[in-house]
Amino acid sequence: MLSFGNVSKWYRGGAGEVQALDGLSFTVEREESLVLIGPSGCGKSTALLLAAGLLAPDAGSILIEGRAHSGPRLGTGLILQDYGLLPWKTVFENATLGLRIRRYPRAPREAETRVLLEQLGLAEFAQSYPGELSGGMRQRLALARVLALDVDLLLMDEPLSALDLELREALQDLLLTQWRSRGYAQLIVTHSIDEAVYLGQRILVMGPRPGTLVAELSNPLAGSSGYRSCPEFFARASQLRSLLLTTGDADGA
Amino acid sequence: MARKFLGYVLALVVILLCWHLLALALDSPALPTPLETVPMLVLYAGQLGPDFLISLYRVVVALLIGTALAMPLGLAIGRSPRLDTVLGPMLYILYPIPKIVFLPILLVLLGIADAPKIVLIALTIFFQVLITVRDAAKAVPEAAVLSVRSLGASRLAVFQHVVIPASLPELFTALRISSGTAVAILFFAEAIAGSTGLGAFIVDSWALLNYPRMFAGIIAMAFLGVVLYELFDILERRLARWR
Numbered sequence: 435m436l437s438f439g440n441v442s443k444w445y446r447g448g449a450g451e452v453q454a455l456d457g458l459s460f461t462v463e464r465e466e467s468l469v470l471i472g473p474s475g476c477g478k479s480t481a482l483l484l485a486a487g488l489l490a491p492d493a494g495s496i497l498i499e500g501r502a503h504s505g506p507r508l509g510t511g512l513i514l515q516d517y518g519l520l521p522w523k524t525v526f527e528n529a530t531l532g533l534r535i536r537r538y539p540r541a542p543r544e545a546e547t548r549v550l551l552e553q554l555g556l557a558e559f560a561q562s563y564p565g566e567l568s569g570g571m572r573q574r575l576a577l578a579r580v581l582a583l584d585v586d587l588l589l590m591d592e593p594l595s596a597l598d599l600e601l602r603e604a605l606q607d608l609l610l611t612q613w614r615s616r617g618y619a620q621l622i623v624t625h626s627i628d629e630a631v632y633l634g635q636r637i638l639v640m641g642p643r644p645g646t647l648v649a650e651l652s653n654p655l656a657g658s659s660g661y662r663s664c665p666e667f668f669a670r671a672s673q674l675r676s677l678l679l680t681t682g683d684a685d686g687a
Numbered sequence: 688m689a690r691k692f693l694g695y696v697l698a699l700v701v702i703l704l705c706w707h708l709l710a711l712a713l714d715s716p717a718l719p720t721p722l723e724t725v726p727m728l729v730l731y732a733g734q735l736g737p738d739f740l741i742s743l744y745r746v747v748v749a750l751l752i753g754t755a756l757a758m759p760l761g762l763a764i765g766r767s768p769r770l771d772t773v774l775g776p777m778l779y780i781l782y783p784i785p786k787i788v789f790l791p792i793l794l795v796l797l798g799i800a801d802a803p804k805i806v807l808i809a810l811t812i813f814f815q816v817l818i819t820v821r822d823a824a825k826a827v828p829e830a831a832v833l834s835v836r837s838l839g840a841s842r843l844a845v846f847q848h849v850v851i852p853a854s855l856p857e858l859f860t861a862l863r864i865s866s867g868t869a870v871a872i873l874f875f876a877e878a879i880a881g882s883t884g885l886g887a888f889i890v891d892s893w894a895l896l897n898y899p900r901m902f903a904g905i906i907a908m909a910f911l912g913v914v915l916y917e918l919f920d921i922l923e924r925r926l927a928r929w930r
């Protein structure tokens with residue numbers, strides 16, 4: 435689905451050059467759920483922006499379905515850390531924006547958006563503005579906005595980090611339900627060990643900046659129901675915790 | 688709506704009362720009481736009305752022209768670091784010059800009718816709106832731009848859905864601030880050149896030493912400001928409903 439081959443990225447700014455990524459390589463298979471974890475500032479967000487086609491690599495190659503891309507691709511959805519919702523558009527207008535930008539015909543567009551908002555429990559708030567929503571609702575709206583587009587690859591940058599624990603677990607389940615029923619591949623950046631183990635069939639650990647892969651943990655039970663209370667879950671979580679301790683730091687939430 | 692009306696009534700009562708007390712205390716012909724002034728509004732309505740409309744017309748046309756030119760340019764400069772590098776210094780040199788200094792040359796070039804006044808006010812509005820909109824466009828949250836681009840938006844669509852709506856509240860702030868300057872410039876220009884508009888009305892009254900008449904003109908000028916601010920409020924409510 436998605437493959438990074440030896441990708442490096444520098445930022446050039448007023449303060450000189452910063453190397454964010456140094457030879458990062460990994461792949462995401464079709465319908466797979468992959469988690470990227472690593473210390474703050476190691477280049478996780480950069481990797482996602484590169485995968486989304488919003489940045490171009492300085493070295494190495496990024497292929498999606500075997501092809502290099504220049505610019506955003508229709509089948510790729512992106513959810514950023516603070517969601518990037520548009521405060522001046524209603525919930526409905528935000529959710530339907532992607533379809534509108536792609537000049538999808540109005541009637542089916544509105545019907546589909548309505549169904550999606552219903553599924554995500556936002557139907558009642560269709561005419562509200564994002565500023566009037568709770569954090570969990572905003573997160574669901576960000577999800578609705580990309581799911582409206584029938585994606586086959588969903589990129590998420592710490593999608594749940596702004597939420598409290600209880601809500602977070604509920605939304606992790608929502609992410610899994612949508613992922614299972616829609617069959618897209620997902621790449622999730624997180625700081626949370628529990629979240630990584632709950633969501634990622636494979637967990638990629640990045641080292642401190644400039645980011646590169648330092649370890650990979652396979653976690654085949656991720657996404658199965660009740661995983662959070664299985665002994666395997668705790669075993670994987672402590673395995674990941676010690677991996678992170680030896681390679682860098684982590685919040686360990 | 689009713690509340691707003693009540694607010695205006697209350698404000699009028701307070702202002703008129705303070706004015707009255709001040710006039711009594713000063714006891715000078717140069718500051719007539721409201722009781723002497725308000726009848727003048729009625730007495731000179733036939734002249735004040737048209738002068739008011741002319742002044743309103745000049746300000747509104749100037750606002751429209753200034754905004755129409757500054758808004759697209761400000762958005763473009765705000766979103767293009769290269770344009771900003773080229774045009775930024777030019778802006779900083781021209782912006783602080785009080786545009787009123789161009790009145791003489793405008794009078795020579797454009798005569799003494801509406802054109803020089805409109806151009807002068809439009810110039811003032813232009814720079815204020817340009818700088819504010821540029822800064823607002825620069826400050827648009829990057830996450831919103833990236834998200835919308837990832838949905839497949841072209842550059843134009845990013846402007847339509849993100850940059851323009853994000854800059855609108857700042858545009859209205861700029862308009863509110865600069866309309867104060869605009870009215871001041873209008874007064875100056877009308878007082879110096881030509882014989883129409885509230886500025887001319889006020890200066891004529893002054894020349895005649897008819898202070899109550901002069902204050903009737905001042906009241907009309909205050910009303911002009913109220914009309915402008917209410918206009919901005921209505922527009923902002925329609926265009927920036929999420930606030």
Ligand SMILES: Nc1ncnc2c1ncn2[C@@H]1O[C@H](COP(=O)(O)OP(=O)(O)OP(=O)(O)O)[C@@H](O)[C@H]1O
Pocket residue numbers: 445446447452453454473474475476477478479480481643
């Ligand atoms: N637009 C930019 N200009 C310059 N430097 C940048 C820019 N974006 C990121 N960086 C730098 O690149 C490095 C990697 O940033 P990135 O945001 O990808 O890290 P991250 O792993 O997502 O961090 P966090 O966990 O804190 O979100 C950091 O050192 C950051 O300061």
Ligand SMILES: [Mg+2]
Pocket residue numbers: 478479480591
């Ligand atoms: Mg990040």
